[in-house]
Amino acid sequence: MRATVGDDGDRGGTGGAAGGGGAAGAVGLRERKRLRMYREVSEIAIALFLERGFDTVSVAEVAAAAEISKPTLFRYFPTKEDLVLHRFADHETEPARIVAARGEGTSPVAALRARFLDGLDRRDPVTGLNDHPAVLDFHRLLYGTPALAARLHGYLERSEAALAEALGSGLDARLAAAQIIAVQRVLALENWRRMAAGERADEVHGDAVTAAGRAFDRLDGSLSLGSLG
Numbered sequence: 001m002r003a004t005v006g007d008d009g010d011r012g013g014t015g016g017a018a019g020g021g022g023a024a025g026a027v028g029l030r031e032r033k034r035l036r037m038y039r040e041v042s043e044i045a046i047a048l049f050l051e052r053g054f055d056t057v058s059v060a061e062v063a064a065a066a067e068i069s070k071p072t073l074f075r076y077f078p079t080k081e082d083l084v085l086h087r088f089a090d091h092e093t094e095p096a097r098i099v100a101a102r103g104e105g106t107s108p109v110a111a112l113r114a115r116f117l118d119g120l121d122r123r124d125p126v127t128g129l130n131d132h133p134a135v136l137d138f139h140r141l142l143y144g145t146p147a148l149a150a151r152l153h154g155y156l157e158r159s160e161a162a163l164a165e166a167l168g169s170g171l172d173a174r175l176a177a178a179q180i181i182a183v184q185r186v187l188a189l190e191n192w193r194r195m196a197a198g199e200r201a202d203e204v205h206g207d208a209v210t211a212a213g214r215a216f217d218r219l220d221g222s223l224s225l226g227s228l229g
Contacts, residue, residue: 034076037076038076038086038089040066041062041066041068041073041076041077041083042077042083042084042086042087044062044065044066045057045062045065045066045083045084046083046084046087046138046141048061048062048065049083049084049141049145050137050138050141054080054084054141054145054147054148055145055147059073059074059080059083062083079151080147081147081148081151082151084141084142084148085148085151085152085155087138088126088152088155091126091159092155092158092159092162093158093159093162094115094159095112095115095159095162095163095166095177095180095181095184096159096162096163096165096166097166098111098112098115099111099112099163099166099167100166107220108166108167108176108180109180109216109219109220109223110220112180112184112216113212113213113216113220116184116187116212116216117209117212117213120191120205120208120209120212121205123201125138125139126188127187127188127191127208128187128188128189128190128191128192128193128195129191129195129201129204129205129208130195130201131195131199131200131201135195136195136196139192139195139196140196143192156181156185159181160174160177160178160181161177163177163180163181164176164177164178176223179219179222179223180219180223183215183216183219186215187208187211187212187215190208190211191204191208
C-alpha cells in the first residue's frame with residue numbers, strides 16, 4: 001500500500017491564498033489537502049503496523065513510505081500512536097455533539113441510545129459490531145498493542161470531558177458522562193470480542209441490540225439528568 005503525498009501539500013495548508021480563487025476557495029482547498037494527508041498517512045502507517053507489528057516499524061519508515069519528511073509527519077501526528085488513533089478523531093466528541101443537537105423533549109440518554117442503536121444497524125466499527133476483515137485486523141492491532149490501548153484511554157477521557165461539558169459541567173455532569181462513556185465502551189468491547197471469536201455481525205446483532213437497550217435503560221433509571229444538558 002503506497003500513496004504519494006508531497007511536502008508541498010503540507011506547505012499548501014499554511015500558505016496564503018494565491019491566484020483568483022478567493023479566500024473561501026483557498027481555505028476549502030487547504031482543508032481538503034489537510035484531511036487527505038491525515039487519511040493517507042494514517043492508512044499507510046496502519047498497513048505497515050499490521051504487516052510487521054507496531055513496535056517494529058519506526059516513524060521514519062512510515063514517513064519514507066508516505067514520501068514525506070519526518071518533521072512533516074510529526075506536524076500532523078504528534079506521536080506514533082496518533083497514526084492509528086486518528087481513526088477515532090471524528091468520534092471523540094460525538095457523544096457531546098449528539099447531546100447538544102438532540103430534539104426538544106429528548107433526554108441525553110435517549111439521544112445517545114438512539115445513536116448507538118443506529119450504529120449497530122449500520123455496523124459502525126466504533127460499536128464493535130463489524131466483522132469485516134480489515135476492521136477486525138485494526139481492532140486486533142489496537143487492543144493487542146499495549147501502547148495503543150493505553151493511548152486509547154486518553155481519547156476516552158477527552159470524550160468524557162466533552163460530554164460532561166455538553167451536560168452542563170459540574171460534578172453531576174462529570175459523573176453522568178463517566179457512566180455513559182463506560183457503558184458504550186463495554187458494549188463495544190463485548191461486540192468486538194464476539195467478532196474476534198469468529199461470530200458474524202448479523203448473528204450477533206440481535207443480542208447487541210438487547211444488551212444496549214438493557215444498559216441504556218439502567219442508565220436512564222440511575223442518572224438524574226433532568227437538570228443537566
